[in-house]
Amino acid sequence: MSDDVALTHNHECFDETPFFGRAFRVLSSYIRNMDNNYLQVNKELWNNKVPHHLSSDFYDMPAFLAGKTSLRHIELGLLGDITGKRILHLQCHFGQDSISLARMGAIVTAIDFSEKAIEAACELNTQTGQNVHFICSDVYALPEVLKDEFDMVFTSYGTIGWLPDLDKWAGVVKQFLKQGGQFFFIEFHPVVWMLDNDLQEITYRYFKDEPIVEITEGTYADPNAELKDESISWNHGMAEVISSLLNQNLTLTHIQEYDYSPYACFPDVMEEGSEIYRPKHLGNKIPMTYSLIFRL
Numbered sequence: 001m002s003d004d005v006a007l008t009h010n011h012e013c014f015d016e017t018p019f020f021g022r023a024f025r026v027l028s029s030y031i032r033n034m035d036n037n038y039l040q041v042n043k044e045l046w047n048n049k050v051p052h053h054l055s056s057d058f059y060d061m062p063a064f065l066a067g068k069t070s071l072r073h074i075e076l077g078l079l080g081d082i083t084g085k086r087i088l089h090l091q092c093h094f095g096q097d098s099i100s101l102a103r104m105g106a107i108v109t110a111i112d113f114s115e116k117a118i119e120a121a122c123e124l125n126t127q128t129g130q131n132v133h134f135i136c137s138d139v140y141a142l143p144e145v146l147k148d149e150f151d152m153v154f155t156s157y158g159t160i161g162w163l164p165d166l167d168k169w170a171g172v173v174k175q176f177l178k179q180g181g182q183f184f185f186i187e188f189h190p191v192v193w194m195l196d197n198d199l200q201e202i203t204y205r206y207f208k209d210e211p212i213v214e215i216t217e218g219t220y221a222d223p224n225a226e227l228k229d230e231s232i233s234w235n236h237g238m239a240e241v242i243s244s245l246l247n248q249n250l251t252l253t254h255i256q257e258y259d260y261s262p263y264a265c266f267p268d269v270m271e272e273g274s275e276i277y278r279p280k281h282l283g284n285k286i287p288m289t290y291s292l293i294f295r296l
C-alpha cells in the first residue's frame, strides 16, 4: 500500500454472493486519498473478469445465444419500441445488452474500456449475426474517438461507481445526444452501495468521498473464480447524479426508485416475482435500484 493511502477500515468477509460492481469477496478496503491510477487498476480488474463472466451461469451464454434478451423488465418497460433508433451504449461490458438492443431493431454503438470485453463483444456480434459497432474507450475519452449523434444514450447497472467525476460523465452523455434525444439510466441505488457485502452494516458514505479501494477475490458472476484484484470506486448520491445531468440543460422526464433488484446478486435474497429480488433480512425496506430518463 502506498503512502497516499489512509487505512480507515479493514475487514474480511466471505459471503458467497455475486455482487455487481462491488466485489464478491472483500479482503480489505480502505479509502485512498488520490485517484490518479484508478483507470489502470480498474481496467486490469475488468479485463481479468471477462473470461470468468463469459463462462458463468450469471451471464447464461447458452440462453443468450439461443435468443434470450439480457435486458431486464425495468429497462424493457422504459425503452418501448426502439426500432430504427440510433443508440449509444456506455460501459457495455462484453456486449450482451448492446446486442439485445440490436436484436430489438436498434442501430447500436457500444463502448467499454476493457480490451478483453470488447474483444469478446466483437466475437459475440459475429456469433449472433448482429452489427453492433463496438469501440474500446474510456468513457471520458470517447469524444476524442467518436464524432456522432444518437437518438438515445443508454447505460445500466454498475456503471457510474467506476467514474470519479459525474459532471464530466454528464458532459459526455450530452455531447452524443441529438436535439430531442433521450438518456436512459438504470443503476443500483447509492443506499445499497453504502452497505457492506452482506448488506448488514453501513460501511461507506452515501455521498461521494475519496475513492473506495478494495482488494477482492472472485467476481459477482463467479464467486469461485480464481481472481484477486484491486478495485477503485466511488459512491454517487441521487442529487449528485441528477444535478450533473440537469447542469447540462437536460430535462428530467422520468424518475423511479425500486425496492428490489432485478438480479439475484445479493446475499440471501428472496425471489418475490419474476426478476424481483430482495434481501431476506431487509425485505422491501430499502431502495435497491433506480431509473432516470432525461431529454435534450
Ligand SMILES: C[S@@+](CC[C@H](N)C(=O)[O-])C[C@H]1O[C@@H](n2cnc3c(N)ncnc32)[C@H](O)[C@@H]1O
Pocket: 020, 021, 042, 046, 091, 092, 093, 094, 095, 096, 097, 111, 112, 113, 114, 117, 137, 138, 139, 140, 156, 157, 158, 159, 162, 163
Ligand atoms: C458492471 S459492468 C456493466 C454492466 C452491464 N449491465 C453488464 O453486466 O453487462 C461495468 C462495465 O464498466 C466498464 N468500465 C469501468 N470503468 C470504465 C471507464 N472508465 N470507461 C469505460 N468503461 C468502463 C467495465 O469494463 C465493465 O465492463
